[in-house]
Amino acid sequence: MTALDQNRPRRADAKPSLAKRSGEHGLGWLAVSPALLLLIGLLFGPVAAVMLFSLTDWQLGSFTFHFIGTTNFRTLFTDPTFWKALSNTLVYAAVVVPGTVLLGLVVALLIEASPGLRGFYRAAHFLPVMSTMSAMAIVWGTMLHPTIGLVNRALGAMGISGVNWLRDERTALLALALIGIWQGFGFAMVLFVSGLKAIPQQLYDAAAVDGADGVLDRLRFVTLPMLGPVTMFVVILTATRAFEVFDSVRVLTQGGPNYASEVLLHRFYTESFDFLRMGYGAALTVVYLAIVVLLTLTQARLLERRVHYS
Amino acid sequence: MIARFPGRRFAGRVARHAILILTAAFALLPFVWMVSLSLKPPEEIFQADFHLWPTAFHGVENYRVALTAAPMFRFLLNGLLVCTAIFALQLLVCIPCAYALAKLRFRGRDTLFSAVLVGLLLPPQALAIPHFVMLNVFGLLDTYAALILPWAISTFGIFLLRQFFRSIPDEIIRAARLDGLGEFEIIWRIMIPMTAPALTAFGIFSVVAHWNDLFWPLIAVRREEISTPALGILLFRDDEAGQFFGPLMAGAVIIVAPLLVAFLIAQRRFIDGLAVTTMR
Amino acid sequence: MGVRSRPYGLAAMAEIELRHIEKSYGETAVVKGVSLSIRDGEFLTLVGPSGCGKSTLLRIIAGLEEQDDGEVMVDGRCVNDKRPKERDVAMVFQSYALYPHLNVFDNLALPLRTRRLSFAQRLPFVGRALPGRGGIEKTIRAEVEQAASMLDIAHLLHRKPGQLSGGQRQRVALGRAMVRHPAVFLMDEPLSNLDAKLRVQMRAEIIALHRRLGVTFVYVTHDQAEAMTMSDRVAVMTAGELLQVGQPEQLYRDPQDLRVAEMIGSPKINVVSCDHWISLGASLPPGVDGNTTHLAFRPEAVGIAAPGDRRLNGVVASVENLGADIFLNVALADGCGTVVVRTHPDGSRSEPGRPVGLQIDPACLLQFDSAGMRQRQAEQVGAAG
Numbered sequence A: 001m002t003a004l005d006q007n008r009p010r011r012a013d014a015k016p017s018l019a020k021r022s023g024e025h026g027l028g029w030l031a032v033s034p035a036l037l038l039l040i041g042l043l044f045g046p047v048a049a050v051m052l053f054s055l056t057d058w059q060l061g062s063f064t065f066h067f068i069g070t071t072n073f074r075t076l077f078t079d080p081t082f083w084k085a086l087s088n089t090l091v092y093a094a095v096v097v098p099g100t101v102l103l104g105l106v107v108a109l110l111i112e113a114s115p116g117l118r119g120f121y122r123a124a125h126f127l128p129v130m131s132t133m134s135a136m137a138i139v140w141g142t143m144l145h146p147t148i149g150l151v152n153r154a155l156g157a158m159g160i161s162g163v164n165w166l167r168d169e170r171t172a173l174l175a176l177a178l179i180g181i182w183q184g185f186g187f188a189m190v191l192f193v194s195g196l197k198a199i200p201q202q203l204y205d206a207a208a209v210d211g212a213d214g215v216l217d218r219l220r221f222v223t224l225p226m227l228g229p230v231t232m233f234v235v236i237l238t239a240t241r242a243f244e245v246f247d248s249v250r251v252l253t254q255g256g257p258n259y260a261s262e263v264l265l266h267r268f269y270t271e272s273f274d275f276l277r278m279g280y281g282a283a284l285t286v287v288y289l290a291i292v293v294l295l296t297l298t299q300a301r302l303l304e305r306r307v308h309y310s
Numbered sequence B: 001m002i003a004r005f006p007g008r009r010f011a012g013r014v015a016r017h018a019i020l021i022l023t024a025a026f027a028l029l030p031f032v033w034m035v036s037l038s039l040k041p042p043e044e045i046f047q048a049d050f051h052l053w054p055t056a057f058h059g060v061e062n063y064r065v066a067l068t069a070a071p072m073f074r075f076l077l078n079g080l081l082v083c084t085a086i087f088a089l090q091l092l093v094c095i096p097c098a099y100a101l102a103k104l105r106f107r108g109r110d111t112l113f114s115a116v117l118v119g120l121l122l123p124p125q126a127l128a129i130p131h132f133v134m135l136n137v138f139g140l141l142d143t144y145a146a147l148i149l150p151w152a153i154s155t156f157g158i159f160l161l162r163q164f165f166r167s168i169p170d171e172i173i174r175a176a177r178l179d180g181l182g183e184f185e186i187i188w189r190i191m192i193p194m195t196a197p198a199l200t201a202f203g204i205f206s207v208v209a210h211w212n213d214l215f216w217p218l219i220a221v222r223r224e225e226i227s228t229p230a231l232g233i234l235l236f237r238d239d240e241a242g243q244f245f246g247p248l249m250a251g252a253v254i255i256v257a258p259l260l261v262a263f264l265i266a267q268r269r270f271i272d273g274l275a276v277t278t279m280r
Numbered sequence C: 001m002g003v004r005s006r007p008y009g010l011a012a013m014a015e016i017e018l019r020h021i022e023k024s025y026g027e028t029a030v031v032k033g034v035s036l037s038i039r040d041g042e043f044l045t046l047v048g049p050s051g052c053g054k055s056t057l058l059r060i061i062a063g064l065e066e067q068d069d070g071e072v073m074v075d076g077r078c079v080n081d082k083r084p085k086e087r088d089v090a091m092v093f094q095s096y097a098l099y100p101h102l103n104v105f106d107n108l109a110l111p112l113r114t115r116r117l118s119f120a121q122r123l124p125f126v127g128r129a130l131p132g133r134g135g136i137e138k139t140i141r142a143e144v145e146q147a148a149s150m151l152d153i154a155h156l157l158h159r160k161p162g163q164l165s166g167g168q169r170q171r172v173a174l175g176r177a178m179v180r181h182p183a184v185f186l187m188d189e190p191l192s193n194l195d196a197k198l199r200v201q202m203r204a205e206i207i208a209l210h211r212r213l214g215v216t217f218v219y220v221t222h223d224q225a226e227a228m229t230m231s232d233r234v235a236v237m238t239a240g241e242l243l244q245v246g247q248p249e250q251l252y253r254d255p256q257d258l259r260v261a262e263m264i265g266s267p268k269i270n271v272v273s274c275d276h277w278i279s280l281g282a283s284l285p286p287g288v289d290g291n292t293t294h295l296a297f298r299p300e301a302v303g304i305a306a307p308g309d310r311r312l313n314g315v316v317a318s319v320e321n322l323g324a325d326i327f328l329n330v331a332l333a334d335g336c337g338t339v340v341v342r343t344h345p346d347g348s349r350s351e352p353g354r355p356v357g358l359q360i361d362p363a364c365l366l367q368f369d370s371a372g373m374r375q376r377q378a379e380q381v382g383a384a385g
């Protein structure tokens, strides 16, 4: 009988003894309680609060507020600067995401192609990722300076007259996108390199025996397909970061000239903390939150469907 | 196949270096430019022809102005203090939680973990208003606490550490319990040493993020004395002395240098810490 | 053996000859002057312990690795400067190396497409519209389907490799090698990722495939049983050197080197040094000359007898009953090692602890010198010739 009992699958996992259950149960809750409190106090509570704020006319410092329904949202959606900020953010992302991903991919492929100077190149390309954006944005500001800037000096040497990149409505957003690519492509490169390292050599061998041994064939039949999952990940990451662009805008253009480089997060900052219109800012937050969460979820769904090889 | 096409191979190598030098130049040019300008007198910055190395060395003067006109070292020290405090708090909160989520069985565990996953989706900037209001209510705005407290919880940290803790076999924990170790000792003596690489990675991630952050300090802090580096350099630029490019660039060098030097010393750690942990 | 008929396809002749192949990685020599000729249509197995350079040699034949010195000849022509795809070889890898993003059909079709379609025709989207592609695609489809039905994977053509079992993946890998009718099949431990039962089954299937295709197979394994059961000839390697090449039974009965003798056969051959032999009080068998330092004999060449004066004596240490055979481990006195003896179940039973004498068939005794080289007795040479 006892032997039989021992052979039977132990159900301890499902039904632990009372002492053990209460012990682990209590311990578990004790261990997570600080995190749980903070999770509620600093994350979910605030999210709920933002949603609440967005329905009120509350101003910082005042002790009363009224529920005004969807007025804030209606103001927001009829505000041309909001639409300008939204479309600018989309344009910014549409430049930065492909730019960062392609540049990162090309650099990763070249770095991994042969060992010469590999360490140097990797460090050099990664340096912008590590640097403080507000300081480097100031540096970029001087590089894009209309008269003494490196860019216009270089163009001038080639006989091209440059523009005032950050003060020109046509170029301000593009200049910021360039800075965004500069900061992000090293990170994409590193992610691609780790993806490249995970491709088994036997796959390249198989391709060589199968007749796919040119550079392009290897890329097409082995490298790029095997990088599929990493690429999707890099795209999601870069897109999320593009939607969070703030530092360079704040430091260099403050959204100007004439809202040509206004983006969502900067709009949010100015409305909420320069003008202290908290209700409006909260409504903007809700919209921003919805966009970012939707974006991430769609991309994650796409990732599951498109690049899952099994 | 190396010797089979020596010509093509050589051309390939040259092309590789040519392109990589170009992209590396794109990545490094701002740094070179920054250092170059930080060593030049104003006249030379504005003169028509450009030299990488200053003809009249003005570096000492520029750095002196940067250091005296603004409390640069204070900014760095603030950065260190704030980043350390944030990371310490995060560890204190995340480790027990991640351990419980990975290794203890209790009712509500899966719900809590789902909550952590949802938390991962939230961009931190979206919480700025309520955080600001809360700090205002408690009178903590414009203090170190304002810079630190909102970051006390990191869903990313919980998630990352849970994944690592899970990879440690249950047998080790059972054996430790049989040896008479309490749960605290298990965490302290077994889990933490075994996940040291993950903790380092998380540390690098956290420090880099908060050292470089501008958004939140800009909201939470006005006083120069408690500014973090990213905010400090901005205050310096808007200051009188910051109107001169030489000292401004010198200030930028001082702000950017610590992290970059740390990175150059421990490259592998940083790259793995930032890249590989985000992939998890 | 001769040239087999080739019912499947029109594969080319392929005799492979390796001449003094050398290869090192940095300081370590991995292949040390290997010469080997492989006949057309033969199933040759390279066997040897892990790390002895088998895969490296195979990759050199395929052209995936370049030797430092020596020639690879196919049908009398040197192919040293030919790329893998020009060598008319197909390779099956240990990890299968299937393209995970392509379904089984496309995996099988890839080697045909890279060969038959021009670069422009292979371009995505654009290529499909180019003239000529449709017809080629049709013949490719027919050939892929033929190969797939031969391997019994026709119903899996639309699946991705990730959705297949290990055995099915193995078949797809074989199919990918087969579709283009290569003159040579190279296989690098293709069965080592399969479980024991599937391995035996796939072994039989690969043998059948070789029969049917009639082309040259070069097969790498570290499992001597696999080598013995599958091959026409076996080449034994250790540490980058080729020790002996021969038919399986030849390697078993007539090894040239002590290492070959020890590697081939299970349980392992018994080896007793002459010193032990003498110290145990047994008389050396007739014909053992002064150069011989070790005597070796297979478990089936020993019989159990009563302990006696001039023979090896020992004590039964353990008994392994495998049903059809019983193996006795007999411990020699004074720690001079153990000897494995094969007996029949209907013979006299032996319990552990029983003292026994060993009766060794002198005709089956192999002599080796201090370098491990085989020493031949006069009459054995006569008998063999």
Ligand SMILES: Nc1ncnc2c1ncn2[C@@H]1O[C@H](COP(=O)(O)OP(=O)(O)OP(=O)(O)O)[C@@H](O)[C@H]1O
Pocket: C025, C030, C048, C049, C050, C051, C052, C053, C054, C055, C056, C057, C222
């Ligand atoms: N690219 C390489 N660089 C350096 N050493 C290598 C390389 N490839 C193989 N080696 C070494 O060469 C030796 C032979 O390797 P090889 O793969 O041919 O062995 P093997 O006989 O196939 O072994 P196994 O049965 O384990 O597959 C090994 O010691 C291995 O460490």
Ligand SMILES: [Mg+2]
Pocket: C054, C055, C056, C188, C189
């Ligand atoms: Mg091998």
